[in-house]
Amino acid sequence: MSVIETMIDIPVEHERNVCGQFDSYLKKIERTLHVTIIARDGEIKLIGPEQTIRQAKSVFSNLVELSRRGNAITEQNVDYALSLSFTESDGQILEIDKDIICRTITGKPVKPKTMGQKQYVDAIRKKMIVFGIGPAGTGKTYLAMAMAIQAFKNGEVGRIILTRPAIEAGEKLGFLPGDLQSKIDPYLRPLYDALYQIMGAESYLHNSEKGLIEVAPLAYMRGRTLDNAYIILDEAQNTTPAQMKMFLTRIGFGSKVIVTGDQTQKDLPSGATSGLDTAIKVLRRIDDIGFCYLTSSDVVRHPLVQKIVQAYDDFEQKGKATSHARRTRERDRS
Secondary structure (H helix, E strand, C coil), rough: CCCEEEEEEEEEHHHHHHHHHHHHHHHHHHHCCCCCCEEECCCEEEEEEEHHHHHHHHHHHHHHHHHCCCCCCCCHHHHHHHHCCCCCCCCCCHHHCCCCCEEEECEEECCCHHHHHHHHHHHHHHHCEEECCCCCCCHHHHHHHHHHHHHHHCCCCCCEEECCCCCCCCCCCCCCCCCCHHHHHHHHHHHHHHHHHHHHHHHEEEEEECCCCCEHHHHHHHHEEEEEEECCCHHHHHCCCCHHHHHCCEEECCCEEEEEEEECCEEECCCCCCCCHHHHHHCCCCCCCCECCCCCHHHHCCHHHHHHHHHHHHHHHHHHEEEEEHHHHHHHHH
């Protein structure tokens, strides 16, 4: 395979953003694509096989355009641009970047960062009920919160209701001090964090006092009919089938529902059936209900989180294969 050289220009004002601190992004691109990169005075020389040179040029083109649009390039941007360079859809990163849902209290745009997240957001816009299923760090809850807050601000719904089952994550915490609200707040803290970041604490408290934004444990949903509301059920893998049915039958006219969960992180008692697993089987053929499955490639936290999620997936798949092989051997012997 012939080795070629080519030069690409990077505007000086975008060079540091695209190359990373101490050229860390250049080194990552070199290692991943097996090309040699020499950066000097706003120009980058690429040396390598023709195919990998095309991929590298695509990566740099995407990163420069993202930088021109005002984005601070992160390692996640580089990783995703690299992964798309191996497909026929390497231009999608720029299409995804156009979809701004809303802005945080500090003015930072909230938008999908991967194709999986883009499909999730599009499904929320089109469907009355959407299940967002995937591992930690894929933005399931945060994007749902952003969509809810934007719909509330636009007057599309009259209130926001956020709920999750109050189940301890593998620990017995005992009795918590304080009144009932103080006892349930720790379970709902991730929802508050997203609310404060997108809406601001003052705006949240103002709307909360008026009853327009409600953060409550799932048990509080029983017996209610929720009209004209944006309803988010978080950590749905920790519901029982009865709880999930109770929640889904609360929905009234003019409401939209998002259910998020991670099937690999259940905190239910051993042997208990997850309401999320049951709902996927029971409801998958209903047209107005959408199911979006996010994967480790959609993780947008620290890059190490993506590697951890992938390592656990590989370990679990290996365990299943080993278990299947053992059962097969036992069946053959019998």
